[in-house]
């Protein structure tokens with residue numbers, strides 16, 4: 001893999017410096033030093049240790065005068081009797097070093113970490129809330145734009161995650177108090193109780209015993225999705241507020257790819273890297289493991305590139321005594337510092353006062369090159385677009401131009417046409433042309449790229465064709481005429497018509513009697529006749545020669561079209577191709593594509609959910625609209641275990657390759673994507689049209705599916721990601737399905753996936769199941785989709801001696817891998833000898849979405 005090309009500078013890293021005990025005032029001069037040191041920004045606590053002592057003093061005197069809380073007559077301790085809490089007086093000048101000045105825009109304010117908004121003791125929780133709100137209000141007053149807010153404390157003796165809701169409530173209040181501030185909730189990737197230690201001066205240990213629950217010897221274990229759960233609750237409480245973001249702390253040992261992938265889908269706008277995350281290379285300089293490098297590379301490809309905060313990596317030169325070399329040395333332990341021999345060799349001229357920063361800046365240079373689709377999609381990542389309606393809306397030239405940039409699609413079409421022509425000739429199939437030429441029609445020709453490919457394919461296969469191009473867009477038709485003149489040598493007969501009203505190619509009984517090179521209207525009226533000598537084969541005159549046998553309509557041998565949308569049939573390819581079905585050679589006729597199928601999988605997509613919610617304010621149909629979107633910050637909820645990280649086994653190894661070697665971005669687990677339905681052409685089963693009907697019956701294009709997706713790790717389902725696969729001809733296929741696209745049509749850029757949102761996200765439990773029911777509907781005038789999602793939990797019911805009954809699938813299509821794997825896991829666990837019992841499961845529906853329908857924005861036929 002190559003690094004960034006010169007015309008693709010890659011993501012710029014914005015790197016900040018965080019010192020957990022920085023307690024000096026930040027001046028514009030200090031910011032200058034920060035920039036001189038090559039940092040972009042700096043964190044600053046909002047309040048001082050003086051404020052901290054003041055609050056602790058207040059609390060201790062309040063507690064000493066307080067009677068211990070008692071239960072009131074309804075049995076609650078947190079009621080009005082015990083609710084006379086302490087009020088923290090406003091900040092005074094000694095409580096904060098912050099002053100509004102030119103430096104303010106370059107700093108990230110940090111709220112106090114010694115508070116405990118989650119405390120089970122209402123006094124501590126309320127005091128913490130007041131501290132937070134005082135800090136936020138003062139930060140807002142000073143014009144701070146970014147706040148780093150330490151995440152919730154999840155463990156309080158025997159209580160786990162009980163107080164997160166208080167934290168969430170306080171954050172919601174804070175968001176209203178600082179209307180221009182972006183709040184970054186500082187979270188670990190996983191919930192590791194061992195890392196949640198109280199330090200001196202923290203309020204958490206001051207919670208009164210009456211409110212705590214004894215832990216009864218229970219030792220909490222690491223919960224891989226524990227901090228994500230807390231975040232989910234916090235952002236839900238604030239209704240996915242766009243200013244509520246994540247500051248993600250990278251641990252020394254990265255968790256599994258499933259956890260990494262989850263965070264990648266969340267709005268991580270700050271990545272914090274502590275000095276302890278760094279390893280040492282052979283020269284003793286700080287470097288990150290390959291796994292860390294790969295995760296950073298992945299995160300840096302997000303639409304909003306996260307900032308990096310280097311935490312406690314030593315002082316900034318020029319401030320905090322750092323220009324003094326001795327002072328800097330003292331930050332490094334003996335083993336961290338280069339050896340004497342290295343020191344002697346490098347001498348002072350190689351001395352780097354900010355080695356962690358230099359390393360990360362170097363990492364920036366080594367970011368992997370973007371794939372063609374990433375380069376093509378810059379600015380489009382996670383951006384919701386209404387699907388095209390090329391049937392009812394005439395596309396602009398620029399839209400065609402974008403299609404035509406695809407390096408794969410046209411190449412694959414050419415291959416498919418060449419193969420089809422060769423097979424036609426090899427199999428000696430009769431053609432529909434009296435001269436034996438294969439009649440080939442490109443329907444929906446646009447500006448003509450497939451026409452060019454058809455001509456090339458004919459040459460390549462050595463098979464003569466009579467080429468027709470049908471296009472309903474009158475503007476694109478002008479270009480088709482021009483191309484026919486200038487590049488195709490007048491070899492193509494152009495028809496400006498909706499393909500559904502085209503009567504088919506017309507050929508005479510003798511050579512040169514078909515209207516080659518002409519431009520025909522819907523009723524085959526002549527739109528344009530090339531002048532003599534102007535690529536004119538002379539057909540126009542011969543065409544009207546009364547002595548020649550009259551031209552008659554005939555069939556098309558090979559129909560080539562590209563009418564596919566992101567979900568295969570959503571731009572009405574089936575309906576359009578039905579319109580020319582009868583024109584296709586009834587015995588040997590071929591359609592390229594021969595078939596196509598729609599595929600889907602459930603996803604967690606918080607950014608898309610938030611964007612759809614925001615659009616709902618002005619458009620009530622927004623959450624029932626399928627969107628075309630270059631999916632990026634999403635997490636596949638149902639995955640297969642096939643993908644192994646490119647970094648497997650190298651979690652903790654320093655990258656020993658040269659510091660100029662490019663990094664590879666982490667690959668996340670592959671999704672479990674299932675086909676919903678398919679269409680094939682020509683369709684020999686279209687029911688005959690009753691003569692009395694004014695509209696064409698379309699019920700044969702209705703589809704329905706019910707698919708079951710096992711979900712291993714809990715998460716929130718925000719919607720469905722949709723893809724397509726198509727067989728052009730034989731083994732020539734195109735795919736946007738992330739599981740097969742690499743094998744079938746890598747680097748194809750013409751289509752982004754489709755996203756079917758859910759109005760309300762559904763939470764899925766660990767080892768749960770998502771069941772999707774979807775329809776393609778029609779009323780003979782338009783086509784729309786309906787979708788509904790159910791969530792099931794698997795509940796162990798009993799141990800029984802008999803063979804367990806298969807869990808009910810509520811009509812879902814296939815046996816659920818999650819049920820099966822859980823059964824196997826459970827039934828394999830060792831039982832006392834002689835016991836042959838097996839565990840039974842019940843599927844319990846724990847959530848269900850509305851039945852969504854895009855009927856209002858249906859695709860007009």
Ligand SMILES: C[S@@+](CC[C@H](N)C(=O)[O-])C[C@H]1O[C@@H](n2cnc3c(N)ncnc32)[C@H](O)[C@@H]1O
Pocket residue numbers: 390391394395400403404443444445446447448449450470471472473476497498499500561562563564576
């Ligand atoms: C996705 S574009 C493909 C254009 C071109 N074949 C290409 O591959 O670049 C689909 C084209 O089909 C045309 N089209 C869609 N429905 C049509 C219909 N019923 N009859 C004729 N043209 C149609 C549209 O105007 C558009 O030019």
